[in-house]
Amino acid sequence: MAGGMPIIVLNQNTKRESGRKVQLGNIDAGKTVADVIRTCLGPRSMLKMLMDPMGGIVMTNDGNAILRELNVKHPAAKSMIEVARTQDEETGDGTKSVIILAGEVLSVAEQFIHQQMHPTIIIAAYRQALEDVIYDLKNKIATPVDVNNKEEMIKIVKSCLGTKFISKWMDLACGIALDATSTVAIEENNKREIDIKRYAKVEKIPGGLLEDSKVLKGVMVNKDVTHPKMRRRIENPRILLLDCNMEYKKGESVTNIEISQETDFSKILKLEEEYIEKICNEVIALKPDLVITEKGVSDLAQHYLVKANISVLRRVRKSDNNRIARACGATICNRTDELKEEDIGTGCGLFEIQKIGDEYFSFITDCKNPKACTILLRGASKDVLSEVERNLQDAMNVARNVMVDPYLVPGGGATELALAQALNDRAKSITGVHQWPYRAISRALEIIPRTLIQNCGANPIRTLTAIRAKHAQPNNTSWGIDGTTGQIVDMKSFGVWEPLSVKQQIYKTAIETAILLLRIDDIVSGVKKQDALNAPSSAPQEAPQASEGPEP
Missing domain, CATH: 3.30.260.10 (TCP-1-like chaperonin intermediate domain)
Structure with a gap:
């Protein structure tokens, strides 16, 4: 993938590559990354088998997962992969579309660079096209949706x-x-x-x-109670969440203790026991049925809590504890001497422990108003x-x-074709050289429906020509491709929709990435290029020695 990458090494023997050559190299890198992902778009998409350095295998058609595993050297290709990551973090969907579209937007710029058109002219036209695309998307194509339906x-x-x-x-x-x-x-x-x-x-x-999968109205953690005599099923439990040890804190500053008499050792042990008894009594005073702590619980503390008929889960992850707090309405406490009645969570209907396979799982379910859940x-x-x-x-x-x-746009390439038609109509009113790069964006948008047609084995030229004719008629913005058969269908009746926020993010990210890569006219490397003949990598490198005179 690093093929044709011009690296400029800062030494006196290096020839600088011309800006145009770098731009074309960047376009090639973008197209190469897009080609890797292209077959993964649509319902008839192919899977990629990824092998990581540890020998593990992943089979997926998730764009972000594939690109994460790609090992690329070219800086432009790296920035394309970063684009997919941004898209995934922002909207969680559309990673394949954004890469394919960014690759195509770069690809349509190639002919203008060959024709000696300055990149700033192409960029200005692209920016104008992006503004028009976002405007049309929101005002002409998007339809509101009832979230409660x-x-x-x-x-x-x-x-x-x-x-x-x-x-x-x-x-x-x-x-x-x-x-x-x-x-x-x-x-x-x-x-x-x-x-x-x-x-x-x-x-x-x-x-x-797979049919056994479900959403729990509460939280499940991979934990068992710490003592065999503790209750393993409690209805309507009072839950106390702690973020502190129920163990004796060893003195941090006192590292050596002198014991001169036999009674001194028992005094130290008594101090420990009194401390643990004190914190256990503070917990027991609130009469909880279940105590969950992120830290440890000593054997002595377990003894006191078992006597009070309290079940305990220890060393629960902080993230799990936060979820339990949201699910049952409890507050996570950091000190036992500051416990109050309102810290107790009473929103949970059932606590029980089940054995699945070889492991025990604690279920805190039937919550009245859970704002957290486990799938x-x-x-x-x-x-x-x-x-x-x-x-x-x-x-x-x-x-x-x-x-x-809560806005939707039609899927199956219908949105892209409607926007392409709108940009084509607008391009007629643009004068000067700008109109050609502007019109090129409308061609680039058609890559999404074209890829859908190709992936299901239909004829791209015939199908695209027929669907363009549909979109040329007024108010026909919802005609797209059935990705399974390659037929032309009305997405309103076919029922394939996509969120507006995802589409907006795709167009913004793809076109802005293409603009960014077209503005690069040099790739300057601070890494010294080793001549493979003079310095083979296997030879040990010697320390530089001070020269005693001018070299011959």
């Missing part, structure tokens, strides 16, 4: 999952994604905050059927579960994007 929402999530491995279990996956997203949604100051990463945890347990995934193997998890993350992100910005 569950059937509508399931249709939207289905259009995201249609291209994925999990598409066979579409209804189950859509239900899981919607349930999880709506559970963690919080309304604050007329703004909806949905933090999927932190509060919708996916737990993968190999074994069982329990079952499946044949770890590889299958990992791919299902990636697909579910995409589906949850789609649901989140629609809930935050």
Whole structure:
């Protein structure tokens, strides 16, 4: 992938490469990365098998997962991969589209650079085209959606999952994604905050059927109670969450203690016992049924808590503790001497421990108003579960994007074709040399429907010509490609929609990345280029010696 990369080494023997050669090299790098991803778009997409340096294998068609594993040297190709990461973090969907579109936007600029057109003219036209695309997208193509209509929402999530491995279990996956997203949604100051990463945890347990997967109205952690006599099933438990040790704190400054009499040692032990008894009594005073701490619980503390009929989970992750706090309404306390009644969580309906496979899991479920949840995934193997998890993350992100910005645009390449038609019509009114790069963006947008047609084995030229004729008629913005058969269908009746926020992000990121790469006219490397003949890499490098006189 690093082929043809002009590296400029800062020494006197190096010839500087011309700016045009660097721009063409950057365009080639962008096209190469896009070609890797192109076959992964659409419902008939191919999978890529990725092998990591440790010998592990991943099979996926998730754009971001593939690009993360690619080992590229060319700086322009690296920036393309960074684009996919940005898209994934921002919207969680559209990583393949953004790479394919950015590669094509660079590709259509190639002819203008060959024709000696200055990059700033191309960039100015691209910027104008981007502004018009975003305006048309919001005002002419997008339609509002009712977030509270569950059937509508399931249709939207289905259009995201249609291209994925999990598409066979579409209804189950859509239900899981919607349930999880709506559970963690919080309304604050007329703004909806949905933090999927932190509060919708996916737990993968190999074994069982994929149909057994479900969303728990609460939290599940891979922990068992610390003592065999503690209760393993409690209905309507009072839950106390701690972020402190229930063990004796060793003195940090006193590292050596002199013991002169036999009674001194028992005094020190008594101090420890009194301290642990004190903190246990402070906990027992609030009468909790379940204590969960992020730190350790000593044997003596367990003894006191068992006597008080309290169950204990210890060394729970901080992230899990935060989720439990959100689910049952408890407050995480840092010191036992500051405990108050309002810190106790009473929003949970059931605490029980189940054995799945060889491991024990604690379930804190049936919560009254859980603002956190756990998605329990079952499946044949770890590889299958990992791919299902990636697909579910995409589906949850789609649901989140629609809930935050409730507008939709037609999928299946219909939006791109409608925008291409609008840009073509506008280009007629642009005078001067700008109109050619401006018109080129409309050609670049057609790469999405063209790739969909190619991936399902239909005839791209014939299908594109027919669909362009549809879009040339007024108010026909919803005609797109059925990615399974390659037929032309009306997306309104076909039911394939995409969130507006994802599309906006795709166009902004793709065109701005292309603009950024076209502005580069030199790649200057601070790394010295080794001449393979003079300095073979296997030879040991000697330390430089001081020269005693001028070299011959």
